[in-house]
Amino acid sequence: MGWLSLVVLAPVLAAAAVWWRGARWSEVEAARVGVGASAVSLILAWLIWLTRDASAVFSGEVDHVWIPALDVHWHLGMDGISYCLVLLTTALSGLCCLSLARERTADEAGQPGRRSLLVLILVIESASLGVFTALDLVLFFICFELALIPMWFVIAGWGDPHDPAGRRRAATRFLLFTVLGSALMFVGFIGIAWQADTLQIDALSVSAPAFTGTLNTLLAVAIALGLAVKTPILPLHIWLPDAHAKAPTVGSVLLAGVFLKLGTYGFVRILVPIMPVQAAQIGPYLAAFGVAGIVYAALACLRQSDLKRLIAYSSVGHMGFVALGIGTLTASGLTAAVFISVAHGLITGLLFFLAGWLKERYGSSDLAALGHGMYRRSPWLAVAFCFGCLASLGVPGLAGFWGEMLALRGAYEVGPTMDRAGAWTLLGIAALGIVVTTAYFVGLIRRLLQGTPSPDETIRHLWSDDPQPGDQGPDDSGRIARPQVTDQLQEAEDDGVVDLDREQGIVTGVLAVSVFVLGIVPGLLSGTIAQAMPWIVGGIR
Amino acid sequence: MSLTGFDWLALGPAVIVAVAGVVLLLGDAFAGVRSWLLGTSGSLVALGGAAVAAAGMSGSDRETMCTQLTGQAALEHQEQCSFVVDDTTIALWWIILVGAALVVLMAAVHADDASMPPGEFHFLLLSSVGGALTLAASRDLVSLVAALELVSLPSIALVALRRDDRVASRSAWTFFLASVTATAITLMGVSLVYGATGSVFFEDVRNAVQAGVGPESALHAGVVLTLAGLVFKIGAVPFHMWVPDTYTGAPVAVAAYLSVVSKTAGVAGVLLLVTGPFGPMAHTWGPFIAVVAGVTMTLGNVAALRQDDAVGLLAWSSVAQAGFVLAPVVAVFAGDLGSVDNGLQAAIRYLGIYALANLAAFAVVAHVRARVGRTDLAAFRGLLRSDRLAGATLVAALLALAGFPPAIVGLLAKYVALRPVIADGEGILAVVMAVNVMIGLAYYLRFAAVTVAPADDPEGDAVLATAVGSGRPWVRAAFGITLTALIATSLWPDLVLRLLV
Numbered sequence A: 001m002g003w004l005s006l007v008v009l010a011p012v013l014a015a016a017a018v019w020w021r022g023a024r025w026s027e028v029e030a031a032r033v034g035v036g037a038s039a040v041s042l043i044l045a046w047l048i049w050l051t052r053d054a055s056a057v058f059s060g061e062v063d064h065v066w067i068p069a070l071d072v073h074w075h076l077g078m079d080g081i082s083y084c085l086v087l088l089t090t091a092l093s094g095l096c097c098l099s100l101a102r103e104r105t106a107d108e109a110g111q112p113g114r115r116s117l118l119v120l121i122l123v124i125e126s127a128s129l130g131v132f133t134a135l136d137l138v139l140f141f142i143c144f145e146l147a148l149i150p151m152w153f154v155i156a157g158w159g160d161p162h163d164p165a166g167r168r169r170a171a172t173r174f175l176l177f178t179v180l181g182s183a184l185m186f187v188g189f190i191g192i193a194w195q196a197d198t199l200q201i202d203a204l205s206v207s208a209p210a211f212t213g214t215l216n217t218l219l220a221v222a223i224a225l226g227l228a229v230k231t232p233i234l235p236l237h238i239w240l241p242d243a244h245a246k247a248p249t250v251g252s253v254l255l256a257g258v259f260l261k262l263g264t265y266g267f268v269r270i271l272v273p274i275m276p277v278q279a280a281q282i283g284p285y286l287a288a289f290g291v292a293g294i295v296y297a298a299l300a301c302l303r304q305s306d307l308k309r310l311i312a313y314s315s316v317g318h319m320g321f322v323a324l325g326i327g328t329l330t331a332s333g334l335t336a337a338v339f340i341s342v343a344h345g346l347i348t349g350l351l352f353f354l355a356g357w358l359k360e361r362y363g364s365s366d367l368a369a370l371g372h373g374m375y376r377r378s379p380w381l382a383v384a385f386c387f388g389c390l391a392s393l394g395v396p397g398l399a400g401f402w403g404e405m406l407a408l409r410g411a412y413e414v415g416p417t418m419d420r421a422g423a424w425t426l427l428g429i430a431a432l433g434i435v436v437t438t439a440y441f442v443g444l445i446r447r448l449l450q451g452t453p454s455p456d457e458t459i460r461h462l463w464s465d466d467p468q469p470g471d472q473g474p475d476d477s478g479r480i481a482r483p484q485v486t487d488q489l490q491e492a493e494d495d496g497v498v499d500l501d502r503e504q505g506i507v508t509g510v511l512a513v514s515v516f517v518l519g520i521v522p523g524l525l526s527g528t529i530a531q532a533m534p535w536i537v538g539g540i541r
Numbered sequence B: 001m002s003l004t005g006f007d008w009l010a011l012g013p014a015v016i017v018a019v020a021g022v023v024l025l026l027g028d029a030f031a032g033v034r035s036w037l038l039g040t041s042g043s044l045v046a047l048g049g050a051a052v053a054a055a056g057m058s059g060s061d062r063e064t065m066c067t068q069l070t071g072q073a074a075l076e077h078q079e080q081c082s083f084v085v086d087d088t089t090i091a092l093w094w095i096i097l098v099g100a101a102l103v104v105l106m107a108a109v110h111a112d113d114a115s116m117p118p119g120e121f122h123f124l125l126l127s128s129v130g131g132a133l134t135l136a137a138s139r140d141l142v143s144l145v146a147a148l149e150l151v152s153l154p155s156i157a158l159v160a161l162r163r164d165d166r167v168a169s170r171s172a173w174t175f176f177l178a179s180v181t182a183t184a185i186t187l188m189g190v191s192l193v194y195g196a197t198g199s200v201f202f203e204d205v206r207n208a209v210q211a212g213v214g215p216e217s218a219l220h221a222g223v224v225l226t227l228a229g230l231v232f233k234i235g236a237v238p239f240h241m242w243v244p245d246t247y248t249g250a251p252v253a254v255a256a257y258l259s260v261v262s263k264t265a266g267v268a269g270v271l272l273l274v275t276g277p278f279g280p281m282a283h284t285w286g287p288f289i290a291v292v293a294g295v296t297m298t299l300g301n302v303a304a305l306r307q308d309d310a311v312g313l314l315a316w317s318s319v320a321q322a323g324f325v326l327a328p329v330v331a332v333f334a335g336d337l338g339s340v341d342n343g344l345q346a347a348i349r350y351l352g353i354y355a356l357a358n359l360a361a362f363a364v365v366a367h368v369r370a371r372v373g374r375t376d377l378a379a380f381r382g383l384l385r386s387d388r389l390a391g392a393t394l395v396a397a398l399l400a401l402a403g404f405p406p407a408i409v410g411l412l413a414k415y416v417a418l419r420p421v422i423a424d425g426e427g428i429l430a431v432v433m434a435v436n437v438m439i440g441l442a443y444y445l446r447f448a449a450v451t452v453a454p455a456d457d458p459e460g461d462a463v464l465a466t467a468v469g470s471g472r473p474w475v476r477a478a479f480g481i482t483l484t485a486l487i488a489t490s491l492w493p494d495l496v497l498r499l500l501v
Helices: A003-024 A027-050 A080-100 A114-133 A137-146 A148-158 A164-196 A201-206 A214-230 A240-246 A249-274 A276-302 A307-328 A331-362 A379-393 A399-412 A420-449 A486-495 A502-520 A523-537 B008-030 B036-057 B071-075 B087-110 B118-137 B141-159 B166-197 B202-211 B216-234 B242-249 B252-275 B279-305 B310-331 B343-372 B388-402 B408-423 B427-452 B458-466 B472-491 B494-499
Strands: A059-067 A072-078 B062-068 B079-085
Touching: A003 A027, A003 A059, A003 A072, A003 A080, A003 A114, A027 A059, A027 A072, A027 A080, A027 A114, A072 A080, A072 A114, A072 A137, A080 A114, A080 A249, A080 A331, A080 A502, A080 A523, A114 A137, A114 A148, A114 A249, A137 A148, A137 A164, A137 A201, A137 A249, A137 B408, A148 A164, A148 A249, A148 B427, A164 A201, A164 A214, A164 A240, A164 A249, A164 B408, A164 B427, A201 A249, A214 A249, A214 A276, A214 B427, A240 A249, A240 A307, A249 A276, A249 A307, A249 A331, A249 A523, A276 A307, A276 A420, A307 A331, A307 A399, A307 A420, A331 A379, A331 A399, A331 A502, A331 A523, A379 A399, A379 A420, A379 A502, A399 A420, A399 A502, A502 A523, B008 B036, B008 B062, B008 B079, B008 B118, B036 B087, B036 B118, B079 B087, B079 B118, B087 B118, B087 B252, B087 B343, B087 B472, B118 B141, B118 B252, B141 B166, B141 B216, B141 B252, B166 B202, B166 B216, B166 B242, B202 B279, B216 B252, B216 B279, B216 B310, B242 B252, B242 B310, B252 B279, B252 B310, B252 B343, B279 B310, B279 B427, B310 B343, B310 B408, B310 B427, B343 B388, B343 B408, B343 B472, B343 B494, B388 B408, B388 B427, B388 B472, B408 B427, B408 B472, B408 B494, B472 B494
Parallel strands: none
Antiparallel strands: A059 A072, B062 B079
């Protein structure tokens, strides 16, 4: 079977074990099994990478005929790009499991069992690992789809406890959007597989120049549309903010950290190497929509009053940079796309963890309800959040910076698809987007983290002239601040969980250190990605 | 002209099933054996025997009921055969036999139901199955129409079988009228084809069509009318209105039978005609089938979105699935038989996988109808928790029908159906299919989510879990077999794909 198969299957085997053992494992034990399985996958992938054959394009390659009647293979392989995304997926999923390895809070008491949530997370992990390593189009597609239905259940079952109808609606919208996209993509896959008479991605990439003509342009557009829904690229992003906002913490993390990368990866693994001619036709549009997404997302963020929606929109901006990078079709741009994917996974994963914990604690992710002065109220969480914001807006020295810089450099280099005027215009608009991005993140830091601990003064009805037990003292004008969520906050303070607990601390620490290390030594990541680049862009040059 | 004898092995499966039906009826009438479960066992033995006979024939073509030709026609062919068993026939037989066996198993929910007469039920069912088996092997127009009637008439009686059930009678009446109209249309088409070509044998008709004899407009009309009548049986648009009405009024097991075995017979008729006699006229029926397929799947899916009753939902879903079965038929000549681009093979494979998944879903619905007495979606709430086997079977079946992993076999069915369509250059139909995959998922998932959700009413669970009829082991067997089959074919899809060559 090969070790790489075990990398992909370890989480789903753990899921089966958790399902099988049922109540014989406590929820915490089950979550630890999930952490263990993810660790096994991560370490195995690392070992495969260490012992790779430097001359081979794909390390740890496994190729068995799975369905002889349809010539579908169980064909897995890992190049530098796959490897980076496999590490990201296993790490984030492991951390998601770890964040579940603690006792339930009062707020979660009414939710369906956590073991089922864990099973779903592990299935999603396996499916994503399958996508990142699959070298057979049908296998790729099966894994691509396999993650969807578990994610629907994660959002619809464990999402926002205060809005059952809303989370169900968000989950269904997410599912139907991505399914329509992926069904169109599947039509494109079948079209190219039928012409080349093979489903193997490596063989298809080698025979790349064979695809020409109008039919193939349409097929490439179908594939690009499907991937663009998943990535998502403006204007196909409308499923995203709701899905992220309503999903439970782990759901948001996996959606942003892993799911969006399935789309990015599809562009880099399938569209660009297999259909280089068509990719060159589509590239400029991709770049333009990407840049539009950067600016749109930044402006949308300025007006968001919900923390999770704000982070979700910021993802659209990051993915705009990815689209810009891919659209340039330069080696720098494509390297940037993968680099941002990984960095965004870590940074936005961190932000969604923190935002999710805030939401669990205060019962809402509305900025007004969360109030001010988080530095004073839960210092560690606030510092980590500030760190995440800075990384996300692209402060030099942190992971977020390098990807954006590489993407802009890709545009500056003016790839084979654009003229200089167009590319540099996009470059300028994207730079403008960065400025607005900085504005909203700084605004968020000021609004949420700094200041005296208090609820937001914009909610007038929460202010009272009538003192009650437990109120803070009146302010200068003699009014009394009464946060909307006093009860929960009081409860949390009584329980002594005002700041990060042990598991949360580990999760935060791992992510923050990764972001920091990749910021100081970006070569760790970009070097690994660059190894795969000649093969990816080979058809273009 | 003279008939040159019978090959009893080739006729075996159909004969075994038909004789068993008569024996069960006579046993009920004269020996006073009025036991439902005896009928179940007897039917299963007969279907098993037929399957053994069919397995014995796989790999080699057999022809029988041949007519020795004389005069001018004999110069080209020595004889014309009405009954031919080839790979296509055997693949269709597998679907029919396995489907019928599952229907027999799930019909055991009526074991303690005094208003369902066992002898008649199994007799009518086996007669209809015999007709379907014959149809799949028919190679002349008259045999085809006769076999089609043998499928239809007993199934009309099956719909109305429950005593003192006025809804069922009304459904049967609708079904009867629809069926008779369809037969009339087909007969009209067949007579036009016969008039234009001078023969009813597939091979002669094909040669005549290829040579371009006869008045072309009459031939075109004949082809379209013949196919239109068969489309009626399949329940495709625009002749689909009888489907939801009939399914909701019939006993659930009978609805399952109609949705799989009866539909297979209609599809078999279409496949035999378009690959055989009408093959050279692809430009006439190609657009017809493409439009029918696209409209059928869209309309069926959109109507299913609005259903709150499980049987209604599955009825409309089976209309939509008929569209998916028909879609690859437009490309029956793309690629050789045995390649993944062959439309004939694709249609049969899709049909087989659909049959398995649909029967699994209907088995659970039949079980719930028998236990709770209703089939609205709320009746399924929490099924996965209260009855793990039934719930898991239902969820697996719905995901397979939707074409989504973990039911990989369903996704492969969609792949198999899409590929010939794309290879044939039917881009619009391919996009329509893609959109319909999305619409379908919306309602299958709604149903599946209800099944998975925790139950509101714990006492309702108790009713589900404890009520036991004497048919229970058989029904559980139906769940177990279909669930195992869905899991096994998702892991090793070749199990089903190889069988349906």
